[in-house]
Amino acid sequence: MHSRLFAFALLTISATGLHPVAAADVPVLIKNFDYSPMEMNIAAGTTVVWKNLDGEPHTIASVDGMFRSPALDQNDSYSFTFNRPGVFKYICSIHPKMKATITVK
Amino acid sequence: MQNRRDALKCLGVGAGTLFTLEGGIFSAFDMAEARIEDVGTPLFLQISDTHIGFNKDANPDVIGTLNSTIDAVNALPSPPAFALHTGDVTHLSKASEFDTANQLMSRLRVGEIHWVPGEHDVTDGPGTEFFARFGKPSGDRGYYSFDAKGVHFVALVNVMNFKPNGLGALGEDQLAWLKDDLAGRSASQPVVVFAHMPLWTIYEPWGWGTGEGEQIAALLRRFGSVTVLNGHIHQIVQKVEGNILFHTARSTAYPQPVAGVGPGPGPLLVPRPELPGMLGVTMAVPGRKRRLSLTDSTLA
Numbered sequence: 357m358h359s360r361l362f363a364f365a366l367l368t369i370s371a372t373g374l375h376p377v378a379a380a381d382v383p384v385l386i387k388n389f390d391y392s393p394m395e396m397n398i399a400a401g402t403t404v405v406w407k408n409l410d411g412e413p414h415t416i417a418s419v420d421g422m423f424r425s426p427a428l429d430q431n432d433s434y435s436f437t438f439n440r441p442g443v444f445k446y447i448c449s450i451h452p453k454m455k456a457t458i459t460v461k
Numbered sequence: 462m463q464n465r466r467d468a469l470k471c472l473g474v475g476a477g478t479l480f481t482l483e484g485g486i487f488s489a490f491d492m493a494e495a496r497i498e499d500v501g502t503p504l505f506l507q508i509s510d511t512h513i514g515f516n517k518d519a520n521p522d523v524i525g526t527l528n529s530t531i532d533a534v535n536a537l538p539s540p541p542a543f544a545l546h547t548g549d550v551t552h553l554s555k556a557s558e559f560d561t562a563n564q565l566m567s568r569l570r571v572g573e574i575h576w577v578p579g580e581h582d583v584t585d586g587p588g589t590e591f592f593a594r595f596g597k598p599s600g601d602r603g604y605y606s607f608d609a610k611g612v613h614f615v616a617l618v619n620v621m622n623f624k625p626n627g628l629g630a631l632g633e634d635q636l637a638w639l640k641d642d643l644a645g646r647s648a649s650q651p652v653v654v655f656a657h658m659p660l661w662t663i664y665e666p667w668g669w670g671t672g673e674g675e676q677i678a679a680l681l682r683r684f685g686s687v688t689v690l691n692g693h694i695h696q697i698v699q700k701v702e703g704n705i706l707f708h709t710a711r712s713t714a715y716p717q718p719v720a721g722v723g724p725g726p727g728p729l730l731v732p733r734p735e736l737p738g739m740l741g742v743t744m745a746v747p748g749r750k751r752r753l754s755l756t757d758s759t760l761a
Contacts, residue, residue: 389725411517412727413553415584427553427584430517450580453627453668
């Protein structure tokens, strides 16, 4: 009982650490070989959740190497939390013509 | 006991086309008019885009279609001496997919299989799973060459280093290696170059090509017989330029749309009875004057 309470407290602390701003997750859909939206602005601490709706797998790979998803099959998701401000460009490493940008403020 | 003609029928050669390149002149004729005896013992088999792990509507049973392909090849009275796998062995680069693919392919009755990765095989960053299994001949670089039956074979990797416009690329190191590898070779030695993505531009908006295609062709032009074999686009597209025959193979898993038709190069859903006619392999047989003839066969 005590250990369970302790684990709950730890989770709360770490979740707070990951989300300095209590922002809701922001979705990006992957459909017809495009990210939607292709450009967006978010607050630091926001978690972006990508979901692939195509029958072809896609990845989310940041150009600067900060994040890289495994290959997402149809309906698979990947999430990443942006903790520091900056402009983050990413591509699909399988179809590198697919490009998008996230600006974190 | 199946005779040769039946075995070839299993591969649907009746619906295929035999391509020959003689004295730089390209000709194609229906296999129905070609005498089977002319086909001879296949030198090698090209198999491509097996996409083990794919399970969507375009083909929920890619293991089944690969097994049918292997059965048809194994039924040939003279099996090919070896096979080239031109990439996209797996769909998602997963260890379990590679293990299944390896297990299935080990049933293929050929002496050896030479592999190059497709972009689906190296989505795990530096491509650890592919190289753990198939990296040895190249010292984990992925590109390598070997000689067999007097033919020089060159394996290239164009899926690890994309151009900004989405075309495949070799990168400077590999291009320099290719130049060294071909330098000093007799122009009369037949050359076969194989890689996953087409080594010439078929359709740039979908990334169907290789950025250094022109530089690669320039290195190959002095040879009397060059065959360039690729996969990636899951359909046959051919081009002849001088003594160079460019050819892409079918997939054993699922077809893809013709260039530019639809939103992108994803799996093409076709009525189920049409699927076997759109899957298959390419066989190469020694032709006259040290040239290679390619035969494409479907599962239909």
